Amino acid sequence: MAKRIGLESSLACSEAVRLADADVIAAYPITPQTHIVEHLSELVADGKLDAEFVPVESEHSAMSACVGSSAAGARTFTATSSQGLILMSEIMWIASGMRLAMVMAIANRSLSAPISIWNDHSDIMSIRDCGWIQYFCENGQEVMDLTITGFKISEDPRVMLPVGVNLDGFNLSHVIEPILIPEADEVKAYLPPFKPPYRLDPNDPKTFGSVGVPEVYAELRKQLEEALQDSLPVIEEHWQGFADRFGRAYKPIETDFMDGAEVALVTMGSISETAYTAVKEMREAGKKVGLIRIRLWRPFPVEAFIEAVSAVKQLVVMDRSLSYGGAGGPVATELRALMSARKNMPQTASYIIGLGGRDVTRGDFKEMVEAAPSQIDAGRVYDFFGVKED
Amino acid sequence: MGRKIEAVCRWQDLEPGILILQPGCAAEFKTGDWRTGQKPVIDYDKCVKCGRCYIYCPDLSYELREDGKYDWLADYCKGCGICAVECPAGAITMEDE
Amino acid sequence: MMDKMSATEALKDFQKYTPKDFPAYEALVPGHRGCQGCGEILALRQVLKGMGGPMIVTSATGCMEIITSPYPHTAWNVPWIHVAFENAAAVASGIEAGRKAMIRKGILPAEEADCKIVAYGGDGGTADIGLQALSGAMERGHNMVYVCLDNEAYMNTGIQRSSSTPFGANTTTTPPGELSFGQATDKKDIPGIIAAHGVPYVATASPFYYTDLMNKAKKAATVKGPAYLHVFAPCPTGWRAAPSSAMTLAKLAVESKYWPLYEVIDGKYVINKKIKKAKPIGEYLKPQRRFSHLNPAQIEYIQAQVDAKYDRLMYLAGEAEDE
Numbered sequence: 001m002a003k004r005i006g007l008e009s010s011l012a013c014s015e016a017v018r019l020a021d022a023d024v025i026a027a028y029p030i031t032p033q034t035h036i037v038e039h040l041s042e043l044v045a046d047g048k049l050d051a052e053f054v055p056v057e058s059e060h061s062a063m064s065a066c067v068g069s070s071a072a073g074a075r076t077f078t079a080t081s082s083q084g085l086i087l088m089s090e091i092m093w094i095a096s097g098m099r100l101a102m103v104m105a106i107a108n109r110s111l112s113a114p115i116s117i118w119n120d121h122s123d124i125m126s127i128r129d130c131g132w133i134q135y136f137c138e139n140g141q142e143v144m145d146l147t148i149t150g151f152k153i154s155e156d157p158r159v160m161l162p163v164g165v166n167l168d169g170f171n172l173s174h175v176i177e178p179i180l181i182p183e184a185d186e187v188k189a190y191l192p193p194f195k196p197p198y199r200l201d202p203n204d205p206k207t208f209g210s211v212g213v214p215e216v217y218a219e220l221r222k223q224l225e226e227a228l229q230d231s232l233p234v235i236e237e238h239w240q241g242f243a244d245r246f247g248r249a250y251k252p253i254e255t256d257f258m259d260g261a262e263v264a265l266v267t268m269g270s271i272s273e274t275a276y277t278a279v280k281e282m283r284e285a286g287k288k289v290g291l292i293r294i295r296l297w298r299p300f301p302v303e304a305f306i307e308a309v310s311a312v313k314q315l316v317v318m319d320r321s322l323s324y325g326g327a328g329g330p331v332a333t334e335l336r337a338l339m340s341a342r343k344n345m346p347q348t349a350s351y352i353i354g355l356g357g358r359d360v361t362r363g364d365f366k367e368m369v370e371a372a373p374s375q376i377d378a379g380r381v382y383d384f385f386g387v388k389e390d
Numbered sequence: 391m392g393r394k395i396e397a398v399c400r401w402q403d404l405e406p407g408i409l410i411l412q413p414g415c416a417a418e419f420k421t422g423d424w425r426t427g428q429k430p431v432i433d434y435d436k437c438v439k440c441g442r443c444y445i446y447c448p449d450l451s452y453e454l455r456e457d458g459k460y461d462w463l464a465d466y467c468k469g470c471g472i473c474a475v476e477c478p479a480g481a482i483t484m485e486d487e
Numbered sequence: 488m489m490d491k492m493s494a495t496e497a498l499k500d501f502q503k504y505t506p507k508d509f510p511a512y513e514a515l516v517p518g519h520r521g522c523q524g525c526g527e528i529l530a531l532r533q534v535l536k537g538m539g540g541p542m543i544v545t546s547a548t549g550c551m552e553i554i555t556s557p558y559p560h561t562a563w564n565v566p567w568i569h570v571a572f573e574n575a576a577a578v579a580s581g582i583e584a585g586r587k588a589m590i591r592k593g594i595l596p597a598e599e600a601d602c603k604i605v606a607y608g609g610d611g612g613t614a615d616i617g618l619q620a621l622s623g624a625m626e627r628g629h630n631m632v633y634v635c636l637d638n639e640a641y642m643n644t645g646i647q648r649s650s651s652t653p654f655g656a657n658t659t660t661t662p663p664g665e666l667s668f669g670q671a672t673d674k675k676d677i678p679g680i681i682a683a684h685g686v687p688y689v690a691t692a693s694p695f696y697y698t699d700l701m702n703k704a705k706k707a708a709t710v711k712g713p714a715y716l717h718v719f720a721p722c723p724t725g726w727r728a729a730p731s732s733a734m735t736l737a738k739l740a741v742e743s744k745y746w747p748l749y750e751v752i753d754g755k756y757v758i759n760k761k762i763k764k765a766k767p768i769g770e771y772l773k774p775q776r777r778f779s780h781l782n783p784a785q786i787e788y789i790q791a792q793v794d795a796k797y798d799r800l801m802y803l804a805g806e807a808e809d810e
Contacts, residue, residue: 023592024588060573061619064570067570068577069584069585070581072585074588099409202566202599207567209552211558219399220401220407223404408558412561416561446734448526448532470523472529475731
């Protein structure tokens with residue numbers, strides 16, 4: 001009988017790794033990821049998880065050790081944030097380019113400079129191109145569930161791509177929520193042992209990481225893109241399989257209050273829960289607002305998104321990071337690009353919010369929905385919201 | 391696309407992550423073509439079977455034979471001349487090919 | 488219960504190779520794209536031959552990686568993985584941890600524990616960009632061997648200096664010119680740094696002395712825990728020497744005391760080949776045009792440094808002569 005207990009979301013992540021029976025954890029501490037790896041160390045020390053915990057000397061070596069471990073055929077996990085994510089970015093590209101399976105939890109934290117331990121999405125957004133599967137959790141239950149599904153998706157022979165599970169640092173990672181912990185044997189049935197289609201095996205020697213001469217590099221990059229796009233139906237299949245077994249369904253795009261909505265907020269991560277309440281209140285006040293919550297970021301679920309937005313006239317897109325000097329926030333930029341090839345798409349307003357842990361309230365969402373039309377009329381590409389100006 | 395693409399194969403035919411499945415397939419590539427005019431010539435009467443030609447060859451171009459002496463392999467030898475320098479019996483000389 | 492790894496224990500019944508009975512094992516095949524007379528691929532070949540299979544090898548970016556893995560070809564007969572320049576030791580750590588867990592959990596059969604994990608890199612990938620990952624792996628005590636193939640510069644990218652480049656050497660980033668005479672600093676003592684990590688086994692080797700080298704490779708593989716080999720890898724291309732000179736240089740390096748052959752076993756220094764009448768350093772430098780610009784005073788300085796380092800080594804080995 002699955003039991004619901006009050007658990008910090010970080011620890012829910014560690015418990016998920018325990019239930020998944022990971023073989024290797026190679027990780028370096030960084031605020032606000034620390035509780036994830038500390039709890040994993042405890043589980044290993046107490047024999048509750050039979051794994052090698054490798055206390056590497058940096059995040060770059062964490063990801064390097066994960067590449068080695070995964071290539072050897074072991075179920076592999078790590079976690080990081082912010083500066084650590086950027087430090088390991090060199091090897092993240094290699095993990096996906098070499099088509100290796102692993103799961104990494106990212107407790108999203110803002111990037112230096114200035115140094116900040118507080119939450120935004122600048123860390124993951126600055127590495128979003130790297131070929132990893134990436135999705136965002138909204139609450140502690142999702143952290144538990146989506147970490148488990150991460151292994152299932154990553155290790156599927158049709159996929160063999162690394163998975164990044166994003167959870168907002170502090171705002172989600174350090175929050176205690178009532179979480180239903182699945183039974184170990186149920187997880188075991190859902191997630192059988194890792195059987196990679198290729199590994200470092202002295203009985204069957206293979207060469208990993210050869211020189212990608214010009215006569216092959218472009219084909220490999222095409223292969224990677226196709227693999228990432230083709231992983232979408234597999235992700236949906238395994239999320240459906242999870243729903244069938246555990247009763248909690250996850251979709252790449254979730255929508256709320258969309259019936260007859262003229263304008264929709266677009267959010268990602270834990271801020272979606274605040275947005276939900278704001279939209280609910282706006283509806284109660286008679287405003288025809290809806291909410292589109294992006295869960296799966298890479299591969300981006302284009303058709304599901306287009307379907308969600310088709311009926312609305314206006315989108316108010318939230319970004320928690322910015323591409324400095326460019327076209328604005330990554331989410332708005334990409335959504336606009338994807339919609340540009342279609343007809344009858346809504347207009348978009350774009351807001352940069354919640355940088356470096358700055359709070360975003362229900363009132364803020366209501367203000368942005370009100371202000372959005374004037375941004376669009378004035379032809380501005382995006383606005384910062386919540387930054388002191390006068 | 392009009393012109394011929396300089397690629398090893400179609401992307402669909404590539405192993406994931408350009409994994410190379412066949413160990414030692416570099417042996418298909420005959421580096422013996424790199425020799426620039428000289429090759430080692432062995433006087434087997436002088437050979438003392440020390441094995442230095444074999445152990446000092448960067449290109450694994452010597453092969454142990456039944457009588458304990460070593461055959462030179464023309465396919466891979468790049469003509470560096472280490473064997474000729476190091477043979478303690480003076481049994482190897484570099485000569486024009 | 489502390490399980491301190493003792494090299495002395497592990498090597499108690501060590502069966503040495505002799506000059507006449509070297510193993511037939513080859514981890515590599517010909518057809519690799521090494522330069523004519525490459526001393527590094529030769530050193531690597533000998534080390535792996537001495538260790539014997541089964542093994543899994545991780546490689547840093549560098550000459551060895553480039554010449555042995557030009558897609559679609561591989562010169563490797565053993566499982567091999569190249570990831571990046573600075574992390575061969577970290578990748579090996581992950582493989583070692585992965586296999587350890589898999590064997591313990593019954594995913595792999597127990598016999599597979601005899602598979603050696605070997606990481607290698609050049610002096611750049613070991614002492615400069617790779618030093619952090621190497622230090623971490625050594626300190627954590629992984630059961631693995633790390634091999635540094637030292638050709639004293641970043642050769643693959645075109646002969647730029649490293650912290651292992653010797654004093655006075657001409658490299659493309661320490662060129663002699665109006666205001667400079669070449670590398671202005673002394674070669675970093677990497678075996679000493681690794682010995683300071685308290686690993687069970689450290690050794691230096693030269694491919695001219697192949698029996699000594701192969702025995703050390705075998706010892707490194709036999710010892711439980713981290714082992715480190717620092718191997719002289721002559722590069723005729725980068726050192727501007729004749730293609731046939733790699734072994735001559737590998738011999739002169741030892742005979743001139745420039746490259747002493749020693750081991751550090753459970754922290755104890757042992758000199759394997761004591762040089763009584765050393766050849767003058769000039770004889771070693773002469774065939775290498777990377778030193779041809781040096782003046783007599785600079786060569787004297789180099790000789791003094793070589794002698795001082797050798798004397799220090801003798802002292803560490805408890806063999807210092809009384810004044």
